[in-house]
Amino acid sequence: MATKEEVKKLAALARISIADEELEKFTQEFDAVIAYVGQLESLNQPPASSLQPQALRNVLREDGEPTAPGTNTEKLVAQFPEREGNALVVKQIISHD
């Protein structure tokens, strides 16, 4: 059983907040889903060696400039909530005091 505190902690880790009035319902629903997926515990898992792993391959491109510098800059910068020239404005996180 998940407690409200555990759900609150998960939310903090995921950078979202859950209002106190929602917390009870959220915890219950969360619990129900976790109980449902918990049935995986009863799955008779074959030894890992008998299962073929998915084929994995690295995909790398050749070094080089895929597009000329600046091609997409304005389009991307136009999405910024706040900009200074081509720079994104964010809060200062290191203080000088």
Added chain:
Amino acid sequence: MKAPNEMTIVEAASGLRAREFSVRELWDACAEAAKTKNSELNAFLEIFEADEAALKAAQKKIDAGGSPSGKSDLLLGIPIATKDNILIEGKTASAGSKMLTNYRATYDAAVIEKLKAAGALFLGRTNMDEFAMGSSTEHSAFGPTKNPHDTSRVPGGSSGGSAAAVAAHMTIAALGSDTGGSIRQPAALTGLVGLKPTYGAVSRSGLIAMGSSLDQIGPLAKSVADARALYEAIRGRDLNDSQTLPEDLNAQKSTSGKMSVGVPWGLLEKGVDASVLELFRRTISALESAGHTVRDISLPTSAYALAAYYVIMPAEVSTNLARLDGMRYGLAKRGKTLLDDYLISRTEGFGQEARRRILLGTFVLSAGYIDAYYRKADAARAVLRREYEEAFQQVDVIAFPTTAAPAFHFGEKSDPLSMYLEDIFTVTANLTGMPAISVPMGTVSRPSITLGTTGSVSLPVGIHFTAPPLAEARLFKAGELVEQVR
């Protein structure tokens, strides 16, 4: 005679060439129907203005006898609706979320590039459950879409806007995306053909990601031939999606002559609505009468598929949605500290279902739980794949009903788990990466609350086929057989 907007791709393409109507008239018929019906159905979040240059270019090519490119020729001048999570450069792509209401796509999705090259026209972007999370469109930040067959019922989801738009003849066909059934379930509930291609058959470049190991873009269409035409136009290797499969693998495993259909009868013993099961039995019998073989097959691990899906998918969701932090694009709320900026933007930007799945994903990936949940689910996925591969040694395709019941009423599945169960049959194809199609198999009768207590309404339901990787041709063949025997 059918109005142009009521036609299939194949019919409209032939009408355009026979000069029965022009590209402009076809566009206007669709745009007009879309505008008229949208206030009731809410299928489109935005209906685009006509792209005059594209209309003209398509007409010119048709007048010149079509393009020499062959198959994709069919799409010349055909209006297509696209789900709101597929990027079209310069257009808004909100993924049905408040988080991206102001987001303008900076490039074309690979599928859009291909459709543009094929001469298709983009009619508008369709409503969806937020970030494709849901089976009814009730989780859209912009209000639910209604089912054209009964507006008191959901159209399915998450590609419910695309489904309603095609079913109500507001467009000729549409694209959706499918992570656990989001093309096939709405197709079934609105009487359409819906295809989830093989994982890697169609590029995901420019699709707003939900579950990266599960997502595929695919068509919602009025016929199997239309679904095939759209699939052929959008598939193919793309360097921007390194999971796309090399072209030489794309040999289109085909099947000639009579088909062998496997049915996991054991899985259908409980939980399936009696009238849906009856229709399914009749469809299977009709295939048998037409000379095809039907075999009872066993897929025991299927019972765990939905549980495995609800571990793997939220894990990928929580990872993918972590990039939406209110910094570079999307909803950007500001508080006192940088942490506040993240918290407020994400809390206000994401709806309940998105937040719920982010929490689930964070949980199943956290130290101490990853072995019990994520690794176990991953193992179940491998077992499922093996069971299906073994079954395909005996049969060409595997069949079951797409959904356990027809379209449900708004608010009927307010408990999250009951909504999740909508996808119980469809998720396996996403977990195994195999292609799957839903084809209409008829209608079942239900009392209608909009017509009062005495009225009844006919609701469509679908039959679902799964095939081995890259054997889409078998799905089209099985689908066409159903169209013939229905």
